[in-house]
Amino acid sequence: MSATYLNFINGQWTPSVTGEVEESRNPANQKEVVGLFQKSSMDDLNQAVASAKQASKPWKKLSGSARGDLLYKVASILERRLDEIAETMTREMGKTFPEAKGETARGVAILRYYAGEGLRSVGDVIPSTDSEALMFTTRTPLGVVGVITPWNFPVAIPIWKIAPALIYGNTVVVKPASETAVTCAKIVECFAKAGLPAGVINMVTGSGSIIGQGLATHPDVNGITFTGSNGVGKRIGQAALARGAKYQLEMGGKNPVIVANDANLDLAVEATISGGLRSTGQKCTATSRVIVQSEVYDAFKEKLVQKVQQLTVGDGMKAGIWMGPCANEGQLQTVLSYLQKGTEEGASLLCGGNRLQGEGFENGLFVEPTVFENVTTKMAIAQEEIFGPVLALMKVNTIEEALELANDVEFGLSASIFTTNIGSMLSFINEMDAGLVRINAESAGVELQAPFGGMKQSSSHSREQGRAAMEFFTSVKTVFVKG
Ligand SMILES: NC(=O)C1=CN([C@@H]2O[C@H](COP(=O)(O)OP(=O)(O)OC[C@H]3O[C@@H](n4cnc5c(N)ncnc54)[C@H](O)[C@@H]3O)[C@@H](O)[C@H]2O)C=CC1
Numbered sequence: 328m329s330a331t332y333l334n335f336i337n338g339q340w341t342p343s344v345t346g347e348v349e350e351s352r353n354p355a356n357q358k359e360v361v362g363l364f365q366k367s368s369m370d371d372l373n374q375a376v377a378s379a380k381q382a383s384k385p386w387k388k389l390s391g392s393a394r395g396d397l398l399y400k401v402a403s404i405l406e407r408r409l410d411e412i413a414e415t416m417t418r419e420m421g422k423t424f425p426e427a428k429g430e431t432a433r434g435v436a437i438l439r440y441y442a443g444e445g446l447r448s449v450g451d452v453i454p455s456t457d458s459e460a461l462m463f464t465t466r467t468p469l470g471v472v473g474v475i476t477p478w479n480f481p482v483a484i485p486i487w488k489i490a491p492a493l494i495y496g497n498t499v500v501v502k503p504a505s506e507t508a509v510t511c512a513k514i515v516e517c518f519a520k521a522g523l524p525a526g527v528i529n530m531v532t533g534s535g536s537i538i539g540q541g542l543a544t545h546p547d548v549n550g551i552t553f554t555g556s557n558g559v560g561k562r563i564g565q566a567a568l569a570r571g572a573k574y575q576l577e578m579g580g581k582n583p584v585i586v587a588n589d590a591n592l593d594l595a596v597e598a599t600i601s602g603g604l605r606s607t608g609q610k611c612t613a614t615s616r617v618i619v620q621s622e623v624y625d626a627f628k629e630k631l632v633q634k635v636q637q638l639t640v641g642d643g644m645k646a647g648i649w650m651g652p653c654a655n656e657g658q659l660q661t662v663l664s665y666l667q668k669g670t671e672e673g674a675s676l677l678c679g680g681n682r683l684q685g686e687g688f689e690n691g692l693f694v695e696p697t698v699f700e701n702v703t704t705k706m707a708i709a710q711e712e713i714f715g716p717v718l719a720l721m722k723v724n725t726i727e728e729a730l731e732l733a734n735d736v737e738f739g740l741s742a743s744i745f746t747t748n749i750g751s752m753l754s755f756i757n758e759m760d761a762g763l764v765r766i767n768a769e770s771a772g773v774e775l776q777a778p779f780g781g782m783k784q785s786s787s788h789s790r791e792q793g794r795a796a797m798e799f800f801t802s803v804k805t806v807f808v809k810g
């Protein structure tokens with residue numbers, strides 16, 4: 328019998344007024360129900376927002392260090408439950424257990440980083456033209472923040488939104504992706520156990536179109552932070568804008584890696600595989616286009632394909648498995664449709680290309696890691712986010728040509744180059760339209776203390792993480808004092 332997880336509203340674990348629950352199933356074995364969660368309605372959401380609104384004033388009044396002390400407690404509780412929560416993540420969305428443990432440890436580190444933020448400076452003293460006046464900036468929280476999160480980083484993303492929201496004095500209503508609602512409930516248990524005052528953090532599970540949309544349009548939600556697909560992100564942004572609420576959107580990517588003639592090829596191959604195929608390619612920072620200079624193209628391709636063919640695919644809880652399943656049926660079908668489209672549009676399949684079936688794969692959503700070549704920039708597999716383990720090889724003669732191709736997409740989240748030439752590095756840094764540019768390192772993998780976000784269609788141009796988070800979760804107040 329699977330456990331049932333409740334909403335968390337006003338400090339209480341609460342069943343939905345609908346009396347209905349939904350199942351979270353394991354994508355590596357769809358017969359396994361990981362847990363049941365509440366199929367909530369607007370009534371549940373309204374209660375959660377009301378409790379967050381009520382908790383807002385006293386929470387804002389607490390000192391930053393008192394709020395920080397609570398976040399340190401949450402971090403320690405999460406750390407003690409690391410293996411159990413990581414296992415839940417693997418069973419809910421498929422990434423391998425070592426990756427899930429790494430992500431949970433990252434959640435602990437993010438909590439500690441923002442706990443410390445409670446003691447750091449928030450404003451500037453600015454000289455006034457009046458010599459007898461004091462002018463400075465301070466910051467004030469937004470109030471109630473709605474947090475809408477995806478399933479691909481079920482611990483790190485909720486925490487990198489909730490922790491800064493709280494430390495800067497906001498209260499929170501979080502709505503996780505249904506695929507990973509159980510993992511989110513376990514994170515919220517850590518906050519509850521740490522003794523946060525009632526109403527400071529609330530969780531309501533349920534459908535995106537009811538609870539997610541409900542948060543975006545709710546008149547008492549002052550800010551919305553979202554990570555997920557472009558279509559949904561744009562709708563949330565428009566709904567927030569229409570009622571004057573602040574919003575922050577992190578959306579898709581179509582991230583390139585450039586491999587120059589002078590690159591360390593072994594390093595470039597390792598990083599392309601890790602950046603493109605870990606987590607089954609389900610990262611907004613995943614490498615999907617591999618732009619290789621002609622002199623090293625054949626050598627790079629040979630090494631890459633040989634290594635990709637050795638990757639082990641299966642249940643991420645099993646030792647020795649390198650890549651797990653797609654996170655849900657829709658995701659698997661999207662990947663399969665792009666595999667077909669790639670071939671139809673004239674790309675050549677070098678390896679992979681199929682759903683994995685048969686012994687060991689019967690009940691799971693597994694697909695082979697896939698490499699295409701002869702990919703041209705107008706093809707769908709070179710333009711659209713697949714969110715799967717698919718690499719598209721493109722051959723170029725010069726670095727200028729590589730940069731032009733790299734920029735020839737609507738997204739601009741992250742990008743890598745492998746080169747030992749300082750001139751090529753500088754051209755890449757200057758000319759690549761991406762929020763994260765990485766030299767001799769894979770396109771995925773962000774550091775919690777640095778700003779994270781994209782250009783072009785990848786984000787709403789704001790940045791998350793590090794101290795940059797303060798820009799979204801607070802408003803600047805300019806103070807002028809005359810004695
Ligand atoms: N940038 C990223 O990290 C992510 C990108 N994606 C992209 O999105 C594609 C589809 O994945 P989905 O899980 O369907 O993403 P999604 O954008 O539908 O889901 C993300 C979150 O938004 C919520 N949501 C859904 N509809 C909503 C609405 N109308 N109003 C408010 N909230 C809503 C969902 O319940 C979930 O919590 C993927 O194939 C991938 O391309 C998905 C997840 C993460």
Ligand SMILES: O=C(O)CCC(=O)C(=O)O
Nearest residue numbers: 609610611612771772773
């Ligand atoms: O690359 C990472 O570590 C973070 C990626 C990310 O934020 C995402 O896929 O949503």
